[in-house]
Amino acid sequence: MLKSPHLLGIKDLDAESIDLIVKTAKEFKEVLNRPIKKVPSLRDVTIANVFFENSTRTRLSFELAEKRLSADTINFSASGSSVKKGETLLDTVNNILAMKVDMIVMRHASPGAPHYLSKHIKANIINAGDGTHEHPTQALLDTFSLREKLGDLAGKKIAIVGDILHSRVALSNIYALKKQGAQVRLCGPSTLIPKHIQSLGVEVSHDVKDTLQWCDAANVLRIQLERQQIKYFPSLREYAQFFGITRKILDELPKEIVLMHPGPINRGVELSSDAADSPHSIILDQVENGVAVRMAVLYLLASRA
Amino acid sequence: MTHKLILSSPLLEITISRLCQELIENQIEGIETVILGLQPRGIYFAERIAKELSKHLAEAPQIGQLDATFYRDDFRRRDPVSPNSTHIPFIIENKRVILVDDVLATGRMVRAALDAMTAFGRPAKVELCVLIDRIYNRDLPINADYIGKSVNTLSTEKVLVEWTEQGHDADKIWLITHP
Numbered sequence: 001m002l003k004s005p006h007l008l009g010i011k012d013l014d015a016e017s018i019d020l021i022v023k024t025a026k027e028f029k030e031v032l033n034r035p036i037k038k039v040p041s042l043r044d045v046t047i048a049n050v051f052f053e054n055s056t057r058t059r060l061s062f063e064l065a066e067k068r069l070s071a072d073t074i075n076f077s078a079s080g081s082s083v084k085k086g087e088t089l090l091d092t093v094n095n096i097l098a099m100k101v102d103m104i105v106m107r108h109a110s111p112g113a114p115h116y117l118s119k120h121i122k123a124n125i126i127n128a129g130d131g132t133h134e135h136p137t138q139a140l141l142d143t144f145s146l147r148e149k150l151g152d153l154a155g156k157k158i159a160i161v162g163d164i165l166h167s168r169v170a171l172s173n174i175y176a177l178k179k180q181g182a183q184v185r186l187c188g189p190s191t192l193i194p195k196h197i198q199s200l201g202v203e204v205s206h207d208v209k210d211t212l213q214w215c216d217a218a219n220v221l222r223i224q225l226e227r228q229q230i231k232y233f234p235s236l237r238e239y240a241q242f243f244g245i246t247r248k249i250l251d252e253l254p255k256e257i258v259l260m261h262p263g264p265i266n267r268g269v270e271l272s273s274d275a276a277d278s279p280h281s282i283i284l285d286q287v288e289n290g291v292a293v294r295m296a297v298l299y300l301l302a303s304r305a
Numbered sequence: 306m307t308h309k310l311i312l313s314s315p316l317l318e319i320t321i322s323r324l325c326q327e328l329i330e331n332q333i334e335g336i337e338t339v340i341l342g343l344q345p346r347g348i349y350f351a352e353r354i355a356k357e358l359s360k361h362l363a364e365a366p367q368i369g370q371l372d373a374t375f376y377r378d379d380f381r382r383r384d385p386v387s388p389n390s391t392h393i394p395f396i397i398e399n400k401r402v403i404l405v406d407d408v409l410a411t412g413r414m415v416r417a418a419l420d421a422m423t424a425f426g427r428p429a430k431v432e433l434c435v436l437i438d439r440i441y442n443r444d445l446p447i448n449a450d451y452i453g454k455s456v457n458t459l460s461t462e463k464v465l466v467e468w469t470e471q472g473h474d475a476d477k478i479w480l481i482t483h484p
Contacts, residue, residue, distance in 0.1 A: 001385060020387075027388040031375065036424035039375035299375075303385035 005304045006118045006125040007297055009134035010175035018179060022144050024296035025289070032068065032292055042071035045302050047103040048096045051128070052078040052089075055107055057263050057287060058128050058137070062105050065294035071302075074101070089113060090120055097123055103302065106130075124301045132166050132227065138262050139172035141293040143180065145286045146217055149258045154181035159211045161187045161243065162221035162270050165194050166228065169262045170221060174200050187211040188243060191232040208243050212250070217258035220245060220270050240269050247274035258282055311464075312437070312454055312478040320453045324434060325357045327451050328403065336429050337367075338401045343418050344372035344389035347406035349468040350436050354405055369393035371404075373417035391421070398426035403451075407466040409435040412447035437464050437478060456480065 002017050010018075031039055047066050051059055059075075066073045076096065078084075083092060093104060103124040106114050111133035118125045129135040143153070150156050158177050164170045164186050177184050178201050185203040186193055193204055205211045212218055223239060233239050250259070259271075259280040267273050276283065312320065332338060340358075342351025348370050359365035374388040404418055415433060422431070434451035439458045458464065463481040467473040 024388060027372070027374075027390060030391055031424075034424050035426060039424075040420070041375045041377075041380050044381070300385065303381060 002300050002304060005301060006114070006127075007136050007301060008114050008118060008125065008127050010136045010139050010172045010179070011134065013136070013175075013179070015179045018140070018143060018176060021140055021293065021296050021300065022147060024300060025140075025144050025293045028068075028295040028299070029289065029292040031295075032288075038068050038070060040070045041299055042066070042069040042302050045069075045103065046072045046074070046101045047105060047298070048074050048076060048101045049128075050076045050093065050096065050104055050106045052083070052106070052108045052113075053129065055128070057290065058107065058135075061287070061290040062126075062128060062137075062294050065291050065298055068291065069295055069298055071103075071298070074099075089117065093117055093121055097121060103298070124304065126297060126301065129168055131168065132171075133168050134172045134175075135168040135262075136172050137290070137294055137297060138169050139176040140297065141286055141290045142169075142173055142219060142260060142262070143176050144289045144293050145260065145282055146258065148285070148289070149282060150216055152180075153177065156182045156217070157185070157215045158182050159185045159187055159215035159218040160221065161208060161211065161218055161245070163192045163223045163232075164188055164197065164221070165192045165232070166224040167221045169219075173219060174202055178202070185211055185214060189233050189239070208245065209249060212245070212253055212257060215257055217260065218245070219260040219262070221262065222264060222266055223269055236266075236269050244268070244270060244272060245275050246272040247278055250275055250278060250280055256280060260286060262286070306484065307482045308465075309480045309482070310477060311456055311480050314476060317476050317478075320436070321353050321357050324451050324453060325354060325361065328354070328358065328434070329361055331432075331450075333401055333430065336399070336401050338403060339395060339397060340366050340368045340403045340405055341371045341393065341397075341418075341422065342368065343404060343406040343414065344370055344374075344391070346408075346466060347404075349470045350407050350466075351405035352470070354403075354434065367395045369395065371418055371421055373414060373421040376417040376420040378413060378417065393425055396426060397422065397428045399429045401430045401432070402428040403432050403434050405434045407435065408437045408439060408464045409433070409447075409449050409452075410439040410442040410464075412443050412445035415447050416445055436466065439464060454478075 105126045105128050107128040108130050111131035113130050114125050114127040160170050187205045187208055261283050265271055265276055340351050340355050342348035355368040370392045372389040372391045374386050432450040435449045436453040438449055438452045438455045440455050465479040467477045
C-alpha cells in the first residue's frame with residue numbers, strides 16, 4: 001500500500017513504493033493485452049483531469065487509464081474556462097470537487113501547485129506535471145520501461161541529455177533513478193544544467209559522445225523553448241551540432257544502448273529522425289507503458305480513499 | 306489457536322484421483338477441456354489436477370492462471386490486495402473451462418473470477434472444482450461441481466492449505482480455530 005494518498009512527486013516516494021507501482025503496472029500491462037482491456041476496479045470513482053497547461057500524451061494516457069479502470073472522468077482545460085475570468089486555483093478545484101469528484105489529476109505551470117492543493121482539499125491528487133518541478137508518472141513509466149529492458153536498475157548507468165534546467169522529467173527521473181541505486185549522469189550545455197545539481201548525487205558532463213559511451217541507457221529531453229525567456233545557446237542548429245544524437249553516433253558506440261525520449265520530439269534538434277526511429281529507441285514502448293503505469297498509480301491511490 | 310489436520314497424504318492423492326475421474330466422466334464430446342487455476346493459491350491445486358489428468362488422457366489439458374484482484378467487490382472497502390499474474394496461453398472461446406481453487410468459502414472470489422475470465426472470451430461451459438468446500442459460509446449463490454472434501458466451519462475459523470510446491474515438507478490442509 002502507498003504511504004501517501006497523493007502522488008505529488010518522486011521525492012516523497014520510497015524505493016518500496018516505486019517497486020509496488022512497477023509490479024502493479026506489470027499486471028495492468030497484461031490486462032491491456034487482453035481481448036477485453038477493461039477492468040471494473042474503479043467503477044464507483046470519479047476522476048477530474050484538470051489541465052492548466054497543454055498536453056497530448058499525458059492527458060490521453062491518463063484518460064485512457066481511467067477508462068480502462070472503469071472510472072467516470074471529466075476533463076477540464078484552463079483555456080475556455082472561468083480561469084480566464086480570474087477564478088483562483090483553489091476555487092476552481094473546489095467547484096469541481098463539489099460535483100462529488102474523488103480524484104484530481106492536475107497539470108499546472110506553477111511548481112508546487114499540486115502540493116498547495118493537497119493541503120487544502122479532500123481528494124487524491126496526482127501531479128501530471130507542475131512547471132519545471134516534477135512529473136512523477138513520467139519518471140515511473142521511464143523506470144518501468146528501463147526495467148523491462150535492463151532488469152534491476154541498481155548499478156546501471158543512465159544518462160539524461162538535454163535541457164535539464166527546464167525539465168520536470170529530469171528532476172523526477174533523477175529522484176527515481178537514485179532511489180533505485182542507478183548511477184546518473186546529466187549531459188547538456190552548461191547554461192541548461194542547474195547549478196549545484198551535483199548535490200542530488202549525479203555527475204555532470206558536457207560531452208555527449210563520452211556520455212553515450214558511458215551509459216546503458218540515455219533519456220533525451222526536449223529543448224523547452226517555451227520556457228526559455230533568455231537565449232541559453234546561440235541557435236538550435238548549433239545545439240543540434242554539439243548535443244544532437246544521430247544514428248551515426250549510436251552506430252559508432254561499442255555497445256547498444258537504450259534510447260528514450262518523453263516526447264514531444266523536436267526532430268533534428270535533440271534527436272535526428274534516424275536515431276528516433278532506430279531499433280535502439282523505446283520511445284513508443286514508453287507511451288504504451290504509460291497507460292499501464294498510470295492505471296497502477298490510480299488503482300493504488302484509489303484504494304487509499 | 307488450535308490446528309486440526311483435515312486432509313493430507315495418502316488420502317489427498319486419492320481425492321485428487323477421484324476428482325480427475327469425475328472430470329473425465331463429464332467430458333463433452335468434441336469440446337476441449339482447459340484448466341484455469343485461481344491465483345494465488347488455486348494454481349498449485351490446478352497443477353496437481355492437470356498432472357493427474359495427463360496420466361489418463363492421450364493429450365494433457367492446457368492449464369492457465371487467472372487473477373481476479375481487479376474484479377474484487379471489496380476494493381476501497383478494505384486494504385488493497387496485491388495483484389498476481391494472469392497467464393492464459395490459449396483461447397477459452399467455446400471450450401469447457403474448469404476453474405480450480407483450493408478453498409470455496411463465501412463464493413465472492415469465484416464471482417470475481419467469472420468476471421475476469423469473461424474478458425478472455427465466451428467458453429462453452431464453465432465448471433468449478435475445489436479441494437475444500439466450506440459449507441454454510443456462502444455469501445453468494447455459488448456452488449462447486451467437483452468437491453474434494455466438504456467441511457463444516459465457522460466463519461471465524463480459517464482453512465490453511467500447504468503445498469510442497471510452496472516449500473512445505475508435505476501437503477497438508479489445516480483447520481485453524483482462534484479461541
